[in-house]
Amino acid sequence: MASGRPSGADRTKSMGLRWNAWNLLLLVPLAMLFTPMLNMDAPRVFGLPFFYWSQFAFVPLGVICVGLVYIKTKDEPVVTDKPDHLSVDDLDEGGKA
């Protein structure tokens, strides 16, 4: 296993935790837990009280947030020991997108 390690303390450090502002989108769906804002009967949609359809609305919202993070962080380098191997993978992913 783990035969080759990244050389140099800098690279090791940068590989530890990666900051990406897009990841903050992952916090948005948590808003659905603030029930005092949502716990109402009116207005109804298809007969569903506001509380229920607003909770349902967070399903697509959650998908959009996670999907955006997935798309926007796709080009983060994956870790490989061989630089050329890395670029091949990235080109593959780029081709799909």
Add this chain to the structure above:
Amino acid sequence: MSLDNVQWTELIVFTALFLVVSVMGFVASRWKAGDTLEHLDEWGLGGRKFGSWITWFLVGGDLYTAYTFVAVPALIFGAGAMGFFALPYTVILYPIVFLPLLRMWSVSRVHGYVTPADFVKGRYGSRPLALIIAITGIVATMPYIALQLVGLEAVLRTMGLNGSGFLGHLPLFVGFLILAVYTYQAGLRAPALIAFVKDTLIYIVILVAVIYLPAKLGGWSTIFDKSAELLSAPGANGAPKGSTLLTPNNQLQYATLALGSALALFLYPHSLTGILASKGRNVIKRNMVALPAYSLLLGLLALLGYVALVSGAKPITNAATGRPDTNTIVPVLFDQQFSGWFAGIAFAAIGIGALVPAAIMSIAAANLWTRNIYKEYMRKDATPKQEAKQAKLASLVVKFGAVLFIVFVDPQFSIDLQLIGGVIILQTLPTVAIALYTRWFHIWGLVSGWIAGMAYGFWLLYQIPNPAAGKAHFGGSALTLDKLTFFGWEPFAGSKVQIYVGFVALLVNVVVAVLVTFLARKLRKPNGVDETSPADYHADEGDPRLKAVAAH
């Protein structure tokens, strides 16, 4: 056992579909087979090569269980809006676990970890810490498997197989025996293949049910108005049974239960099994985007609790316990509103929906037993072949244990049992999830926090009564804040606001872990050896650092 009440059409359709998946289960051992099944990577993780579609069906089939089909609508049927927590739970789940799961997959692939306890051992080099994580995982999974059986049995009893005593449980034994044998044979490949059938049936049934039934009963608006009226009737303790909107007292419970359950779900060993079986980080990412399709379904299904309430459906009295079993409410609804053959399909969906997660859970528990107890303490020199053999046997023992659970524990408490399991498994969060990011916590702190969280959580659970079921203790997971005491100090005396016990216990756990970590650092105690390197947490498929699958 009397066969007078048996619904023959339903039973025949159910049995036919059950037989189809049983055959699939046995054939599965040859599906995408590797060189050998005698390695945990193959038996326990399906060769670690599942792509996006298989993973979607597998993880979906694993997370959205018979519990989904039976217990969540039953909760809404009984109490109203509070039961809807299952929707936010499964919506916030994916954004929360998106990043940690990627790190877990990578580090596990580089080092060949099969279980969360494997990771803890590698990360901290501490055998006791890994052991308590393994034991917590096994103990928390057991009632979860039992819960799947409750779903299966609810269906069997609705179809008329409602005997008392041993005979009453006989159909369950038979179904589970078949499951046990093909899981033994094929490992994770069996539930992965069956999940395709299960999920397809489930989607068909739910879509038909949520379009057809409300229309038949006067539309959602009428259903909600009538439900509000019915739920306002006094329940066992004189207070209203529930409400279609949250009350000032249960809003905090709703939010903390959803959040706590979401934090807990991927700490369960079986959830992680599905993730570790996937072939790369992109598979996981795509699934985090696509899995909420099941959440939508779950939310719609939960609303069937109101439909059942308005339709006047009455839960079946369980002949084994002599009391009405609210878990039968959705099966009863289908039985009354659908023709026999479609009800049969619906029941098969629920029944097979119980088998898939039960198989994965028993595999995960067996992996924990084998990797972190058997190999660690009993046979250190066990070969991969012996490991696989041991895990197969353990999966049989685990399933048998779950059946005993059902026979001796009242199924009425299935959802509470699972919630107790949730409280337990949440206590591994600092050791498993936070450790993916930092080794700041000291082993001493993690162990102390775990002990404190477990002890406090159990003590709180002990104090919760359930008037509806006539229980004085272990009556649920909703704690009224006035019962919250810390060494005699009652910060919220008189408050009737409810909160999820697991959440409180986790807070206590983290606070203790932080304090003891400071202490251990002050005393300069050694903090174990970390065999992982920061780059391991970002490795992806194609990386030469990944450990070969099923390497001996």
